[in-house]
Amino acid sequence: MDNYIEIIGFIAAVLTTAAFLPQVYKTWKTKDVSALSLPMLLMFFIGVLGWLIYGVLIDSPSMIFANAITLVSSFLLVYYKIKYQK
Amino acid sequence: MDNYIEIIGFIAAVLTTAAFLPQVYKTWKTKDVSALSLPMLLMFFIGVLGWLIYGVLIDSPSMIFANAITLVSSFLLVYYKIKYQK
Numbered sequence: 001m002d003n004y005i006e007i008i009g010f011i012a013a014v015l016t017t018a019a020f021l022p023q024v025y026k027t028w029k030t031k032d033v034s035a036l037s038l039p040m041l042l043m044f045f046i047g048v049l050g051w052l053i054y055g056v057l058i059d060s061p062s063m064i065f066a067n068a069i070t071l072v073s074s075f076l077l078v079y080y081k082i083k084y085q086k
Numbered sequence: 087m088d089n090y091i092e093i094i095g096f097i098a099a100v101l102t103t104a105a106f107l108p109q110v111y112k113t114w115k116t117k118d119v120s121a122l123s124l125p126m127l128l129m130f131f132i133g134v135l136g137w138l139i140y141g142v143l144i145d146s147p148s149m150i151f152a153n154a155i156t157l158v159s160s161f162l163l164v165y166y167k168i169k170y171q172k
Contacts, residue, residue, distance in 0.1 A: 016129075050102075
C-alpha cells in the first residue's frame with residue numbers, strides 16, 4: 001500500500017524535477033538571466049527549502065528526493081542571476 | 087505538532103505557487119510561448135498531477151492546496167502553448 005504511494009510520488013518527483021532542469025542548463029549555457037526575476041527566484045528557493053523541511057517532517061522519501069534536487073538547481077539559478085545580472 | 091508541520095507546508099505552498107504565477111500571467115499577457123517547450127510543459131503538468139494524487143493519498147492539505155493551483159496554471163501554459171504556437 002505505502003509502496004504504491006511512493007511510486008506515484010517518485011514518478012511525480014522525476015517529472016517535475018526533470019522539467020525544471022532544462023531551465024538551469026539553458027541559463028548556465030547562455031548566461032542570459034534577463035528573463036529571471038530575483039525576488040521570484042528567492043521566493044521559489046525559500047519555498048522549495050520549506051517543502052524539503054516539510055518532506056522530512058512528514059517522512060516522505062519522494063518529497064525529500066525531489067526537493068533536494070530542486071533546491072540545488074534553484075540555488076544555481078539565484079547564483080547565476082546575481083553573478084550574470086548586468 | 088501536526089499543526090506546525092502544516093504551517094511550514096502552507097508557507098512552502100504559497101511561496102512556490104506564487105513564484106510560478108507570474109510566468110502564467112506573462113504568457114497570458116504577451117502570448118509569447120516561444121521560450122516554453124511543449125514536452126517540458128506536459129512533463130510538468132503530469133508531474134504536478136502526480137503530486138496532487140500523492141498529496142491526496144498521504145493526506146497532506148498543503149500538497150493538495152499547492153498542487154491543485156499549480157495544476158490549473160500549468161494546464162493554462164499547455165493550452166497557451168498549443169493555441170499561440172506559430
